[in-house]
Amino acid sequence: MKAFLKSNSQIVPAKPCSDGNSRRRFMRIFGSSLVLGVSGLAFSNVHADHGAASNNSIPKKLMGAVGHVKGDYPENFLRSFYNGQPVPADALRKAQSESWPKPDVFYEIHALDRDIEIAPGVTFPGWTFGLKRDGDRELPLQGNIPGPTLRCREGQEILIKFVNQGSHPHTIHFHGIHEYEFDGAMPEQFVFPGQEFWYRFKAEPYGLHLYHCHSSPLKHHIHKGLYGVFIVDPDPRWGTRTPAGKDSKGRIQEYVMMMNGFDTNFDGENEVYSVNTAAFYYTGDRAIPVRKNELVRIYLVNITEFDPINSFHVHANFFYAIRTGTRIMTWGDEAHMEKNKHQFEFTDTVMLCQGERTIIEMKFPHEGMYMFHAHQSEFAELGWMAFFMVEA
Numbered sequence: 001m002k003a004f005l006k007s008n009s010q011i012v013p014a015k016p017c018s019d020g021n022s023r024r025r026f027m028r029i030f031g032s033s034l035v036l037g038v039s040g041l042a043f044s045n046v047h048a049d050h051g052a053a054s055n056n057s058i059p060k061k062l063m064g065a066v067g068h069v070k071g072d073y074p075e076n077f078l079r080s081f082y083n084g085q086p087v088p089a090d091a092l093r094k095a096q097s098e099s100w101p102k103p104d105v106f107y108e109i110h111a112l113d114r115d116i117e118i119a120p121g122v123t124f125p126g127w128t129f130g131l132k133r134d135g136d137r138e139l140p141l142q143g144n145i146p147g148p149t150l151r152c153r154e155g156q157e158i159l160i161k162f163v164n165q166g167s168h169p170h171t172i173h174f175h176g177i178h179e180y181e182f183d184g185a186m187p188e189q190f191v192f193p194g195q196e197f198w199y200r201f202k203a204e205p206y207g208l209h210l211y212h213c214h215s216s217p218l219k220h221h222i223h224k225g226l227y228g229v230f231i232v233d234p235d236p237r238w239g240t241r242t243p244a245g246k247d248s249k250g251r252i253q254e255y256v257m258m259m260n261g262f263d264t265n266f267d268g269e270n271e272v273y274s275v276n277t278a279a280f281y282y283t284g285d286r287a288i289p290v291r292k293n294e295l296v297r298i299y300l301v302n303i304t305e306f307d308p309i310n311s312f313h314v315h316a317n318f319f320y321a322i323r324t325g326t327r328i329m330t331w332g333d334e335a336h337m338e339k340n341k342h343q344f345e346f347t348d349t350v351m352l353c354q355g356e357r358t359i360i361e362m363k364f365p366h367e368g369m370y371m372f373h374a375h376q377s378e379f380a381e382l383g384w385m386a387f388f389m390v391e392a
């Protein structure tokens with residue numbers, strides 16, 4: 001299987017949608033290591049846990065993949081934000097030489113070709129964004145899917161050095177408000193292998209945005225993995241978001257979740273779905289621990305290619321959905337929440353088109369293991385399924 005996937009590691013022209021036969025064939029094979037294989041695992045697990053189960057313990061591996069992906073990128077990605085400060089001298093000099101405003105935030109981002117494990121033992125020949133410098137902090141450059149989550153405050157001047165170390169022309173196209181020349185979408189804005197380009201803009205409006213390559217063919221450059229999350233926190237004059245609670249390890253309960261999919265046999269359809277790339281990652285012992293009754297904030301973005309929509313559904317609870325993150329909820333201020341509730345959906349399922357984003361805010365009133373997943377059952381069964389472990 002792996003050899004078969006590797007044999008497709010070079011770029012191939014985007015094909016029109018297949019008749020679906022190849023996808024069904026693939027699922028018959030691939031499913032044996034994911035969903036179908038799980039029934040065997042679950043069966044033996046239930047028996048092994050039988051005595052404990054009667055004591056109300058939870059058999060943790062009823063669903064998911066057999067084995068684990070190597071590394072912990074999805075775990076780190078979930079909680080990692082980069083604020084690009086302070087700005088190094090060479091970036092300040094560059095801005096001065098171009099007569100640009102003095103930057104408040106600086107990133108150096110590289111595009112790199114890199115194989116990424118998207119399910120245990122299944123690698124995908126990705127095109128990735130990696131962070132080389134965050135402000136004046138040097139980082140070990142390693143591209144990943146999604147790319148790093150960039151975070152700043154509304155009104156800050158952002159400066160980005162982009163270096164294309166990949167094998168194809170790429171760009172970084174940011175969602176937000178900016179000038180034409182930094183939009184990274186037109187052929188004259190493509191950055192060829194070995195070249196670099198500097199993007200600069202003022203961060204606006206506040207909200208939950210994304211960035212992605214806008215080279216052509218666009219669907220190919222996106223689904224290969226060139227995308228990431230861009231969070232602009234509101235200027236305090238509009239109010240501040242209620243601080244998220246902390247989990248039992250003292251970590252802030254703010255989570256970045258990128259809904260994505262992977263076309264592993266290049267037939268124009270996804271064979272694997274996930275949140276943050278690795279199928280079924282946050283299951284079993286890797287369920288996301290959250291603390292009961294403390295605010296959980298999820299930055300939810302959909303980048304899934306080939307399918308018109310994706311969705312997020314949480315079990316046994318409801319949440320507020322703040323579309324594009326461009327409004328502010330004030331937990332604890334009941335009068336303000338009541339007055340402004342028309343601005344927010346209160347639901348247990350939210351549906352997003354490709355490129356749409358929503359901030360989810362919620363609290364869990366009960367302990368236990370709570371599933372969340374795409375409410376397209378097929379996506380859930382092909383990897384986009386995960387758990388919160390709610391603790392006292």
Ligand SMILES: [Cu+2]
Pocket residue numbers: 168169170171213214215221222226
């Ligand atoms: Cu690209």
